[in-house]
Amino acid sequence: MAELGLNEHHQNEVINYMRFARSKRGLRLKTVDSCFQDLKESRLVEETFTADEVSEVLSSLQAVVHSEVESELINTAHTNVLLLRQLFSQAEKWYLKLQTDISELENRELLEQVAEFEKAEFTTSNKKPIIDIIKPKLAPLNEGGTAELLNKEILRLQEENVKLKARLKTIEIQATNVLDEKSKLERALQDLQLDQGNQKVR
Known part of the structure; x- marks a missing residue:
């Protein structure tokens, strides 16, 4: 069966x-067909037309x-814009920036792949009722790939938080050691100054 390289959803x-x-x-095709049918029923009768009359009928058609x-x-163009708007709006809720490649829209190989997919899908799944297929709007992206992406980001932030806490603890220990060393040096300096003062007194 033809595929598009997308996940099932x-x-x-x-x-x-x-x-x-x-x-x-x-x-829309039925509407176009009706244009021709109306012309046949209203304008075409069993009689001979002049070149000007034929030209006028064709121009009207x-x-x-x-x-x-x-x-x-x-x-169709406006419908596609609305579809893109839905997708982009959902992406923006998760601070994602989607990109499009307009040149791919004229890629004959990809277009043929889509045509093959449509042919395969609608010759094997016409038994599916339309009411079960068409939804009033796209389902919100609250599960599947987006949730997985969000969970990964949460795990990454949690891991980074643990690392930062460990680093902070290390820095606190180092700072404490420095303060202890400073206190020792200050006491040693005071003792040295005291000894020097006593020697002068003698």
Whole structure:
């Protein structure tokens, strides 16, 4: 079976989006088909058309189809922005900075891989009910990889805290030793000064 190199959770999210996109695409194609059907039923009758009439009919059809296709492309672009917004918003909650490589969006090899994945997925899993696949929004990132990342960071900070405490204790011992040594030197100095004072008195 074709794979995208993602973990199971993320691959399921991709499948959800592909199912959504296929549904929207199907609706738009039906709209385009209806443009041609309307033309056949309203404009084409069993009679001969002049070149100008044919040109006018085709121009009218072109304008309608152009509008439908443009509307779908715009809607698809805006939908993708909303999807990216969801992903980036979730990443920002964990202070992550995601990056995109726009050049990869035209990588023919990767596009063919996605097409193969879609073909394999939707010819083997059409039995899955749509209501079980499509969710109203992405599930919050409170488990799985993000939780693991957070736990690793907590463990790292705990280990660093233990090291810092050990280092602080060592420094405290060293400081105590220095203070003791200083006290000994001060007493030795005082004794020396006292001895020198006594010698002068004699």
